[in-house]
Amino acid sequence: xxxxxxxxxxxxxxxxxxxxxxxxxxxxxxxxxxxxxxxxxxxxxxxxxxxxxxxxxxxxxxxxxxxxxxxxxxxxxxxxxxxxxxxxxxxxxxxxxxxxxxxxxxxxxxxxxxxxxxxxxxxxxxxxxxxxxxxxxxxxxxxxxxxxxxxxxxxxxxxxxxxxxxxxxxxxxxxxxxxxxxxxxxxxxx
Numbered sequence: 612x613x614x615x616x617x618x619x620x621x622x623x624x625x626x627x628x629x630x631x632x633x634x635x636x637x638x639x640x641x642x643x644x645x646x647x648x649x650x651x652x653x654x655x656x657x658x659x660x661x662x663x664x665x666x667x668x669x670x671x672x673x674x675x676x677x678x679x680x681x682x683x684x685x686x687x688x689x690x691x692x693x694x695x696x697x698x699x700x701x702x703x704x705x706x707x708x709x710x711x712x713x714x715x716x717x718x719x720x721x722x723x724x725x726x727x728x729x730x731x732x733x734x735x736x737x738x739x740x741x742x743x744x745x746x747x748x749x750x751x752x753x754x755x756x757x758x759x760x761x762x763x764x765x766x767x768x769x770x771x772x773x774x775x776x777x778x779x780x781x782x783x784x785x786x787x788x789x790x791x792x793x794x795x796x797x798x799x800x801x
Contacts, residue, residue: 627676628705632747633689635661635682641745642678645727646707646753647718651676667707678705689748693730704742704750712786715739715755720784732778736769736793737762739786741778757790765793 632638642648642665651673654662664676690699709715719741722729730742730750738754745751762769772791777783 627674627678628702629679629681630702630705630747630749631683631686632680632745633682633684633686634746635663635680637746638680639663642680645722645725645743645745646751648678648707649673668710686747689746693742693744693748693750695742695750698748698750700748700750702749704752706738706740706752706754709753709755712739712755712788715753716784716786718753723779723783729778729783732776732783734772734774734776734787734790736772736791737766741783761790761792768793 630638639650643650648665648667650663651666652664654660654664661680661682663680665678665680666673666675667677693704695703709718722743727743730744732741734740736757738756741753743751743753772793777785
């Protein structure tokens with residue numbers, strides 16, 4: 612065995628996620644009208660089974676799918692709200708990225724006008740984030756990523772930075788641009 616065979620290959624990222632949902636039409640409405648994903652296909656190989664596929668718009672256009680929903684009417688009733696800690700849900704939350712600060716702020720304003728309930732807003736060291744939850748209790752984090760030079764010098768410190776921001780009213784749309792820059796690497800070298 613060579614040295615290259617002794618460690619896993621590092622992937623480029625998460626390709627897509629599949630969620631079980633109680634009511635696919637209700638979830639479709641959330642993921643398209645609230646989050647903004649596009650329906651790109653429906654699974655047709657098993658009549659009577661519902662599985663729908665959704666994509667965002669990346670730098671190269673639509674992806675085959677970023678999210679799929681599988682209807683399972685036997686799921687338990689979800690919790691009334693979402694919380695980061697002590698949630699009974701197996702998936703804590705899913706982060707959905709918007710292409711820029713301006714697009715993210717437009718999305719927040721759009722959702723606020725629609726009367727969507729927000730769970731919390733936090734400026735992290737690598738993203739600015741708004742949290743809400745879907746009809747099944749899954750947390751959804753809407754983010755825009757800060758420039759790489761803000762967080763790459765110390766990813767651990769950026770991950771541990773959190774400034775709670777207002778998540779309702781006019782203050783929701785105030786987004787600071789004077790963000791901290793994280794310097795030297797704090798994690799031990801391997």
